[in-house]
Amino acid sequence: MTNNKKTALHSPEKQLTLEDKLFLVKTKKDTVSHIKVNSKMCKHCASKMCLIVCPAKTYEERKGVIEANYENCLECGSCRVICTDGAIEWENPRGGFGVTFING
Amino acid sequence: MDKVEVIIVGAGPSGLTCAYTLAKAGVEVVVIERGEYPGAKNMFGGIFFSSIMSKIFPDFFADAPWERFVGKRKFSLLAGNSEMAFDFTPSAFNEPPYNHSFMARRGSMDQWLAKKAEAAGASIINNYCVSDFLYEHDKVVGITSGGDHDTLLADVIVCAEGANSLLSEKARLRKKIMAGRRSIAVKENIRLPRAVIEDRFGLTGRQGAAYEYFGASVQGLLGNGFIYTNQDSLSVGVGFSLSDFTKTQTDKNPNDILDEFKSHPVIAPLLRGGETMEYMAHMIPSDGYDYLPKLYRDGLLVVGDAAGLLNTSFFHEGVNLAMASGIFAAETVIAAREQKDFSADTLEFYEEKLKKSFVLQDLKNCKNFLSFLHKHKSLINDYPVLLNNVLVDYFQVCEKPKIQIKKEIFQRVKKNVKFTRVAWDMWGAWSNLI
Numbered sequence: 001m002t003n004n005k006k007t008a009l010h011s012p013e014k015q016l017t018l019e020d021k022l023f024l025v026k027t028k029k030d031t032v033s034h035i036k037v038n039s040k041m042c043k044h045c046a047s048k049m050c051l052i053v054c055p056a057k058t059y060e061e062r063k064g065v066i067e068a069n070y071e072n073c074l075e076c077g078s079c080r081v082i083c084t085d086g087a088i089e090w091e092n093p094r095g096g097f098g099v100t101f102i103n104g
Numbered sequence: 105m106d107k108v109e110v111i112i113v114g115a116g117p118s119g120l121t122c123a124y125t126l127a128k129a130g131v132e133v134v135v136i137e138r139g140e141y142p143g144a145k146n147m148f149g150g151i152f153f154s155s156i157m158s159k160i161f162p163d164f165f166a167d168a169p170w171e172r173f174v175g176k177r178k179f180s181l182l183a184g185n186s187e188m189a190f191d192f193t194p195s196a197f198n199e200p201p202y203n204h205s206f207m208a209r210r211g212s213m214d215q216w217l218a219k220k221a222e223a224a225g226a227s228i229i230n231n232y233c234v235s236d237f238l239y240e241h242d243k244v245v246g247i248t249s250g251g252d253h254d255t256l257l258a259d260v261i262v263c264a265e266g267a268n269s270l271l272s273e274k275a276r277l278r279k280k281i282m283a284g285r286r287s288i289a290v291k292e293n294i295r296l297p298r299a300v301i302e303d304r305f306g307l308t309g310r311q312g313a314a315y316e317y318f319g320a321s322v323q324g325l326l327g328n329g330f331i332y333t334n335q336d337s338l339s340v341g342v343g344f345s346l347s348d349f350t351k352t353q354t355d356k357n358p359n360d361i362l363d364e365f366k367s368h369p370v371i372a373p374l375l376r377g378g379e380t381m382e383y384m385a386h387m388i389p390s391d392g393y394d395y396l397p398k399l400y401r402d403g404l405l406v407v408g409d410a411a412g413l414l415n416t417s418f419f420h421e422g423v424n425l426a427m428a429s430g431i432f433a434a435e436t437v438i439a440a441r442e443q444k445d446f447s448a449d450t451l452e453f454y455e456e457k458l459k460k461s462f463v464l465q466d467l468k469n470c471k472n473f474l475s476f477l478h479k480h481k482s483l484i485n486d487y488p489v490l491l492n493n494v495l496v497d498y499f500q501v502c503e504k505p506k507i508q509i510k511k512e513i514f515q516r517v518k519k520n521v522k523f524t525r526v527a528w529d530m531w532g533a534w535s536n537l538i
Binding site (some may be wrong): 021047049053055076081082095104 | 138139143146147209210231232233249267268270283285288290294336346349350357359363366367375380381382383385386448534
């Protein structure tokens, strides 16, 4: 009984995964990426902060190359700001494309 | 190429206020928005500070789509699984004008403001992304979306494109924005029945609660977590400094940090039964008074978040500073139009107006806030734990005489911390933070 009570008080709501959350975002996908990554520069980057900072995990490292899954992007721009080498060329998606926040 | 008198890039609070003020004075103004409607790309914590809004639009209170007025405020310190809080429900905040603080959602609020600007005569073009300015010699003379034919010229342009301002960099008003100049915020909109929200937070009618959580709310990072009540949903989020995030070398991403905040034993019961409707992210300017971009050049003015005009201290005021800057930019353009001179020499008037107002005076006043906390992270991480332990000991119920408990607390604290250090930190906190 005590155990149950403790669980009820402390159990978080059924946690949504990041994928679940991204599924909730209204997005109009463009066919061209608004993000370009200069992989040559990334090879010398020790921290690779873009992989961690992105709230949508847009960036992935595959065989030492950083790739941007631009469809996930929430357009906050943190990756561009946190990249000290300027390896991320980030432009806004074309007009009308990208995310639309309802409850911003 | 087509030409108008004024182009405003971005339909947020600063751009739309500027457009409204100009249109009302009979100036031809076009607002260009990259989203499908004004507010579609915008996100804020959730409190619309409306002192400027209600001054320009007296029908704001009766007509605008605000959710709740901020009748209750809570500033909370989390230490491990514990909470210590300062809860503040003054009657003054619960009567008109409700301290000019309202929970809102940007989509609906920015569209309401856009309708006001349109009614005054401004044109708004949605779904158009400005990728760069056009120049003639050194003067900004127009905008382009990249294509050769997608251009529009103007006498003067107002850049109101928000925190992730690419255009102010391209116009060389600032160097590339670095991590020290921005925070990131992620938030969820969590739906709960209206009656549940009102019972859970102790609210009546359109009264709302704004809870800010410091200390262990964001994994020891420089930032905080928050819960704001809408009518039938909660805005729940975390925000923290990007440079501190880099320095900390955490492997948690902002969504992990939000999830841990949401499942904190103090927070989780407040969200119980809620359904996440949306997940969003945005940057917050934290340029600080000493590192603001250049605010004007020939043919160009910068307003709102793009200009770094946000109070980064406890106050978190952004919208009213943005709207004030929009008005000052409009007044400057009106004066420049009379002189038929849109050069930097005339537009300089804008910065003077900002300096004389609360906008730059408040920014100047809180300019050491973040740098002080960067250097004194013990204020966020160690002192809350210390205070919590002292309080737990102080209120313990046992058979020891209280006088002995007090002596023991004193001895233990003396062993762990230097009082001169604490006094010094507290003095620093008093002069830099409050």
